[in-house]
Structures are given as C-alpha cells and as structure tokens.
Amino acid sequence: MRIFLMVLLCSLSITVQAKKKPSLKRADKYYKNTEYTKAAEEYKRLLSGKRTPNYIHLQLADCYDRLNQDIEASRYYGKAIAQNDSTLKPEIYYKYAKVMEKNGRYEVAKQIMQEFAAKAPTDSRAKDFLAKPDAHKALKDRYPTYMFQESGLNDRQYDDYGAWLSPGDTLYFVSNRTKEEKKWMRKVFEVRDKWERKPNYDLYTAEFKGKYEPIKGVARIKSRVNRRFNDGTAVLSKDGKRMYFASEAYRNRKFRRNDNVKHRDHLMSLFYAKKKKDKWKKVKPMRFTRAGFMYTNPSVSPDGKFLYFASNMPGSYGELDIWRVAILEDDEFGTPENLGPVINSGTRNDYPFLASDNKLYFSSDRWGGYGGMDVYVVDSNTPTATPANLGEPINTAKNDFAFSFYPDKQMGLFSSDRIGRTDVYKAFELCFVEFRTMLKSKGFNTAIADAKVEFINTRRQVEDHGVSSRSGMARGEIKCKETYKIKISHPDYLDELIDITVQVEEGVQELEVFMRPLEELVIGKDKIELGDIQFAFNQTEITENSKAELNKLVKVMKRYPNMRVKINSHSDSKGSPAYNLKLSNERAKATLEYIVSQGIEENRLESQGYGSQELKVQCEPCTEWDDAQNRRSEFIILQR
Template sequence: MKKLYITLSFVIASGLLSAQNSKTKDADKLFDRFEYIDAASAYLKLTEKGYEDSYVQKRLADSYYNVFNTAEAIKWYAKLVEEKLQDAEIYYKYAQMLKAEGNYDEAKKQMQQFVQLKPNDERAISFQNNPNYLADLKAKRPLFEVKTSDINSNKSDFGALLTDDNTVYFTSARNEARKTSGWNDEPYLDLYQAIYNEDGTLSAPTLVESVNTKWHDGPATISADGTIMYITSESFNDNKFEKSDDKKSKFSRMYLYKATKNDGKWSNLTALPINSTEYSLRNPSISKDGKTLYFSSDMPGGLGGEDIWKVSVNGDEYGTPENLGEKINTPGNESFPFITSENMLYFSSNSKQGFGGLDVFEADLNTGSEAINIGEPVNTGKDDFAFSFNTSKKVAIFSSNRDGVDNLYIARPICGVNAIVMVKSATTRKAIESALINVLDDTNSLIATSSSNDAGQQSYEVQCEKVYTFKVSKEGFEDGIFTMPASPNGTTLIEAYLEPIKPIITEKEVILQPIYFEFNKSNITAQGAEELDKLVAVMNEYPEMVIFAKSHTDSQGKDKYNLDLSERRAQSTVQYIISKGIDKERISGQGFGESELKIKCDKCTDEQHAQNRRSEFLIIKK
C-alpha cells in the first residue's frame, strides 16, 4: 500500500516497447488509474488469448513491480531482457526485484546491463564505484534490535509516529467497512492512534476523530507541542483533480492538510497553499521548532521520480519548497522523511545502494554528510520504510512488507557508534585516499589500524559514550590528531583535515615532497598534482622566480629508456605548471635519467632506488 504514496499521480509508461492499441485499451485504462491488480489480470487474459508482445509484458512487469509482487515481476522482466531491449529502467527494476528475492548475483548482472545503457546515471555511477557494496552492508554492526508490533492487522499498517505524550499515530487499511481501493484491493486508508506503554506494548487502536475523510488519509506528523497535525489526504476533498485524456476518469493528487487540536480534539482541516493539481505532496514531517516541514513530492525541479523536499513554516505562511539535493535524492524515489529533534533525517530510497526494494537511510543535516544505509535488521530485501525515531524515548517505529504485508515494527537502538572518518586536504578540501588511520580508545590503547578508501573514508564500530582519538598520517601532509567526544548511539562523522607539508625554499631550490609517477608512465597523478600545486603557490608568491625542473630515475632499466622516461616526466611537470597559469618563460625542465644518482650503489635497496627516483626544482632566478 505504501507505493500509493510513491507512485500515485506520476506513473508514466517509460520507453514503451510496442504501442497501445484497441486490444490493450481496457487494461491500459486500469493501469492508468493505478488499479494494478485488475490491470495485471486484464493483461494476463490477453496473453492467454495469444496476444503477447513486449508492451504487454512490460505492463505486466510494471504492474507487479508497483504492488511489490516480486516473483511475478521477475517472471515478466525476465521475458523482456531476453529480447535485449534498450530500455535501461527495465534492467534497473529487474535488478531491484531480484535483490528483493535475495538473488544478488543475478541482480548484479542486470545492474551491469543498466550501467551500459545509462553510464552517466547517478545509480549507475554509484554501482560502478562499489559493485560489491552488499558485503560491506552485511558486515555493519546492527544499530537497532527489532521486534514486530502487537497492533498489526492482516491489512496494510504503516507510517507510525510516537509522540512525547506516548501516542502512536499510524496509517492502516484495516477498516473493512471502507470502500476498497483498486490499487491493491484493500480498504481505503485511515489514520489511527494507540497508546504506547512502558513495556513496549500498544493499546487497542482507535480511529483519529475529525481528520479522516472518505478518501485515503495518512500518514501524519505532529508538532512538538502536540497542537498541530500535518496529514496526507487526497485533492478530491477540495474538489480538485485531473481528468484523463478521454475526460471519462478523474485522478486525485495527494495533498498535505493541516489540523489543529482544541480542547483535546482535532479540527480545522485545511489544505496547504503549496499543494497543486500538477503533482503530489505527501508523507510530512515537522521539525522540532515547527519552522520547517519536510515532505516527499514529484513536483518539477526534482532529481527523479519522487524526492525529499522542505518548506519554511511561519504560522499559516509557507515559503517556496526546496529540494534537499543530490546527497539525499536520486533519479529514483526517495520518500517517507522523518526529522528528529537532533536534525537527523531518516528516509527511504529504492535507488541508493541497499538490500532491495526500499531501504531506510539516515543523514545528518547538521554536517551535510552523505546519507548512510542503516543496515540490517531494519533493512531487508523487501520494502523497509517510514522510519520514525523518538530519540528522547529511544524508540523507533518503522514499516516493512518483509512478511508479505505492510506491518509495523518496533526498533530500539543498540548502544554503539558507527564512527566515519573523512580524510581531506585542509587546503583543497579534496579527499585523501590511503591515509593511515590509527584508532585509540580512552585509555590510549590502539584498537584499530586501517587506511582511507578512494573517497577518503573509513568507518569504525566503536562503543557509545566513550572518547576516541584518531591519529591520521599521509606522506606529504602534517600528521593530524582528531578526537571524537563521547557519543550516543548512532553515526558520528569525524572530519580529518590534514595540512599539506609546506615546501622548503632555499637559495638554490624549492624542496617538495616526492612526486610519484605510475610505473612506466609520465602522466601527472593526483598525488603529484597536490605537490606541484605547492610549487605553483610559491611561484605566485615570488612573481620573478624562474624554475628549472630536473627529473631523475633509479638505475634499474636501460640507460636510454630511463633517459627518455625522465624527459617525458619532466615535460609533463612543466606542462602542468603552465596549465596553472604560470608563464612558460618561468618554467623549464629536463630529464636526466640515471646520470645523476643521489645514491650510487651496486645492489640498491628499494629505499635507495626510491631516493634516486626524484624531481628537483632549481631556482634559476628568485
């Protein structure tokens, strides 16, 4: 049922493979009305009559995808990929369904096909950067312990929120007296409430008075003082809708409404002015100070299907919605935002790297760091979503269809911290890979040693409420010591900025740290550029300075080969300096091969060879 709030109002046939025609007309109407159960049945009848082409196959696959019938979706996506079609989204959705069924090897193959067709897509780039990410996710320390809620029904229950007065608000399709939705043949959604007891149990749920309508209602968010509610419902409440092309059908949008509590009762249900019949807004979450409302929407200006947005709130005045950007959103769907009192954002995504379906992610909006998958057991291969966290009570509630229907789950934090160290240059702010990181506990005992990855990151599972020290070193940089204060359960980011070692300027030369080239190559590496940028800074400081760059090799290899290699490296160095705006009259270079060894030796050690492989920057004029 939760996919109603992800795809309702913007399901669009992407890359139609054949075409609609008179035979598919009735089934297409059902699909376009988001009645996917009936639509799938209608398309199946066509196949039974012998009419089956790629268009029908795709509509069947997408119908099952939209209601998360993974087995049937896989069956029909498999037929499509056999035809080697050029619709990239088919391969992506197929991979998502395979992951949901735990078939990770086959999912990886389909993602590789997606990468070939859409190499510049953010999802493709993320996959290419770490195609084996699942092993890392499975190795993460569990952040929460999970148990099933005792108020679940045999229908969809999701979108729960625990307030400080121990009221749990949640959305459910359990009301059998309600009209049935064509989406999944369940009753329309209502907002319910229950009391959270200290032993973790919940009282019998009751309908929330005065906010439920004849349409879908919920999820909702409540202000910190308990007097304001923002709730999702349908634009039909305000007689607003969009008509189908043939003018015979009406389509609602999901709207956000505000209600206020007076004398213990909710009233004055009013549509927000930021609603529009051109797109939907749903799944609200209000900040602790009541000044920022987060929500999900497919409004224009986003990065993909559905994105996370925010809008400023001042009484009954609302600002212009702002997209949370690419650190949160992707070309896929991000939805169900929840903002904690500490400004931590939890949300669900089906496009960031996860276990399959929707996964729950967290992002620290105080630091602007990248969103992090919170791992198992909250996340599974199924849809895991609508994660809310009452940090003062240390109780989270989230939703999942891991048992076949959307249910509520209680999550309690396990005391521990995921410490993420980000190593960057203090001058360029660029990530530093292969930096050595030593982790010491509050007794100054070494507990871990490793290196930063190519993104300058490394993570460590440490105990909560303890002080840790991170000693970081990298050749060419001053050593750095960074302290993580005693932290509560969760994720903590440690930004380790290393100061580059400054060049030594003598009367004769500018001395830099060693400049390394790849074996048998002469192109400037990232490390070499970092050092040469220091020389550029010196030459800008001394505008009359003229430099002669000398490149040397070790004594391994033939003389002529070494001479040619050093000459190429010297000229690459000169060209790099010129590319940074230094006049070509102020820089020249020459390769000397092994003709000027710093250490002459018959059987040189690796260290001696390294000292002979060097660059010198002589000052011709200062």
C-alpha cells in the same frame, strides 16, 4: 413461457462466454484505471507462449511491480528483455534490476544495471550505480546497530504503517483496518483503492505506555481528516494545534481537473487541519502544493520551524525527493527547498524524520541497499556527512520505511512488509563498546603478539574476533551490558577463557591478561599437571570443564609431536575394590578416547585404571575432601 426461458438461458450463456474471452481492450482499461490486480489477471489470459507480444510481458511486469509481487515482476521483465527488442526503453532494464535486487539476487541485478548504465549513461541513477557498483558487498560485513520487536498494535489481516510518537506519548499511525468500522453510508460512497482491492487508509491513534510495553488502545480519528479517500501519514505542529497530513490529491476539488489527479494513481498531496476542542476541522490544502505532483509523508522538525516532506515537484532529482519548507504564522509557509543531491539520489527518497539529536532518517530505494525501500540516516550536525544504511535487521530485501527515533526513550518505530503485510515495529539502538585486551606472558611480563582473541556471546556465537599486535593489544567491538567469554589462544601458551560483563557507561573497556606458557604444565621430567578431571557420579562421561583441562594436554602434545603420555586413573576407597578397578579403567579409557578425538594419534597414548590401590590420602574413615583427593587422573610423560 418455455421458449422465453430458453432464450434467456441462451443469452446468459452467450454473456458468460463473452466474459470468459480474453480482451486486450478490457485489460488496458483496467490498467488505465489503476486496477492493477484486475489488469494482471486479464493480461495473463492473453499469454500465448512464444507468440505472446512483448507488450503483454511489459504490462504484466509493470502490474506486478506496482503490486510489489517481485518474483512475478522479475519473470515478465526477463521475458521482455530476452526477446532482444531494440525498442525497449532503458527504464525497463532499471526496473528489472530493482526487482532482482528485491529478490536478493544482487550479482544479477548488478549485471542488468550495467546494461542500463550503458543505455542511459547520463541518468542520475546510472551515475549513482557507476560510482559504487559493488555497494552491496559493504552490507555483508557490517554489524547490526539495532534490534527490533513487534509493536503490539498490528492487525493480522490489514496493513499498518507510518507510526510516530507525539510529545504527549500518543502514537499516530495509518491503517486500512477501516472495513470493520465504517458505517454503511461510507462503505457505499467510499472512493475505493483500486490497486489491490483493499479498503482505504485512515489515520489512527494508540496509547504508548513504555518502550517494552505492547502498544494498545487503538482508535480511529473521528473527524474531517478521515474521509472517503486514502489518507496518509500525519504529524502535529509543535503547539499541537495543527495537524499536517497527506491525503489523495483527488480530495482537493481544484486539482481534479488534472489528468494525473483524475486517475487517482496513488497521487497524494498535503493538507492541514485545525484543532477545535477535541476534533480536527477546517481541512485545507497547503498553498505551495500544485496539481499533478506528489506531496506526501510530512514531519515537523523538533523546534517546530520546518515541515519536511517528500515530493516530485519541479527541482527534484529523481522519482521522489526530500524537501522542507519553513512554517510561518497564520497558516503560511515559506518557499520549499530541496535537501540536495547528497540526500536525494535519482531514485525514490521518502519518509523524512528529523530526530531531536538532529539526525535525519529517511527511506530510499537507491542502488546498494538490500532490495526495496531501505532506511538511511545522515547526521545533520556534520555538513560533510553522507547517508548511511541502517543495515540488518532494520533493512531487508522487502520494503522498510517510515523510521522515527526518540533519543530520550532510546527507541524508534518503523514499518516493513517483510512478512507479506505491512506492520509497525519497534527499534532499539544497540550500544557497542570497544574492548581492548592486553596480553602478556606470565613471569616475564612481555607482550604476546599474534594471539587469537574471540568474543563469544551467551548464545555461543563468536560476535567479534581479533589478533594481538606486536604490543600485545587485541581489539573487539561488543555490545554494552552483555556477558561474554573471551577465548584467547596462542601456539606457545595455554588457552585462556575469561568471563566478562560489558559496562554501558564506558566507551572503551580494557583487560590485562597474563598467559601461561605451555611449559607450566610440565612438572619435572615425568609429569603433566592438569586440574581435576571430573566425571558424572558412577559414570564414564567427561564433564565440559574437564574437557577444557584435557584440551590443554592436547595442545602440549601437538606442540611436542614426539611426546608420549600414559593416563592413570584412580578412585576413592568407597565401594568394592573390584568395582573401583573396573570404573577407573573405563574412565582412563574414556579420557584416552577424548584426547584421540581431538587429533592426537592413539599410539602416543596409554591408559590404566588403578581403582583404590594407590590412595593419595590414607584415611579411615575418609572425609569428602579426602575422597576428592583420591579421585584423580595423572598424566605421566613416557617420552618427550
């Protein structure tokens, strides 16, 4: 018995040691079976410093690329290219440029794309790049046109994506939160997703209560559309009697003989189901689909006449194109048509959605975006329109996709993996108004040119700015229904700070401002008149409003560099004469120090406190108004 146990332990030890030994054959097997997480782990064990074959670097890069681990992917693409292997395919340079773009390193990505374009000048992606090599620069200066917020339906552990809203305000989306809900039979027999060892995706519904309300009431659709395969996005026919949805092509038994379908490398196809009572039954593949090609992410046009989808079927320009097909009677479809090279670049174009205002939203990883998949929009009402990037904050260096928008609700939905998991977010279109400020000189009614105009939002940020033209007009673009301060400045005039509220109904709002010349502050030959300079009670700290008044004095003194000014500070008659004298001296000194802090030389200023010695209003007893008159600062011109 003891001998048997020793033999058993030795055999187990040998087995463990054998498993620990790195194996290229095992790594390639994992890769072939699309088990990219396992494959990456095994390839990594085969690394041997400078002696590592380039094949290992390329396989690791591809595994991490497929798993959206961009930093790791860029590391191994870089190692492969650094070996100056002349046999490297141009595609490797393209993939390296894309992961660098995802990492936000746009200039490096541009350099790599130039190498790709030199090696594959006829490639449609190279042509797209050469047409606009500096496309990223246009993204820096654009204003946000949307804001977003978390939808409320996301699961902290699992992925959610592909949300869209039905006419009855039922929200449909895709999630892999199915692990906790599935019965044991399904858990045992489920055809699992091998890429990242995650549960498969199913279709879910949720309750939409309002655009600002969290989305709740999540429920998995219990019918034949959700089975043991990965199910993708879904959409209903206009009458609500058909569900068109994406699912693994492996689901179609006739397709399983195809090698691409057999390997289940995330290859999707399109199916439809009929509604009977409250359940979806009779799932069938769409007749225009073919084995070995990708068909995914369907959506129906608002009039219900066309089904839009993404595919790499024959006639595509790139990895994935946007197509549409006419929906006919008796579950028949017309001939699919490609939406053309304006919308379809040579890259991946996916997740089409045609809104009720005829704007087509879709996602693309074409050159010039923020990194991964970005959301684009094109106005189908204009035949010559070209796709426009929606910009930040909808698009990020990560993957942002599946954007749907509902003009009647002034709200959209989109998906993003910006925080490390894929979540559904709400999007709200920002309304902008062109604000025109006409500047004129007070008293003369003449236009003021070259005045600087700044639009400051409630967060004290300059949201837009401009300079007045020769006609005195300054323009800015600011958000509707927002409150702003307009700051207007000119070397020869007093600064103006005006509060405004923008009206959403008006496409253009105008404001006429009469600016006061600096000379308005100078009274006679010996005095500068400012508003009240206020301090906190029994304190020497100057209030913000008083700082704005003192800034006017600063501007006058900068305009007249030889001017010298004396600051006289007076108090009311309350308190003892000695205390009042001390307090007024300290306030006069604090005023001088503030003016010096704004760039005026100290030798151009004097200060003195008079306490209650020189009351402006003689009173006994004094009213509050009398005291306010006596508490004052005077600015005497000593030299012009």
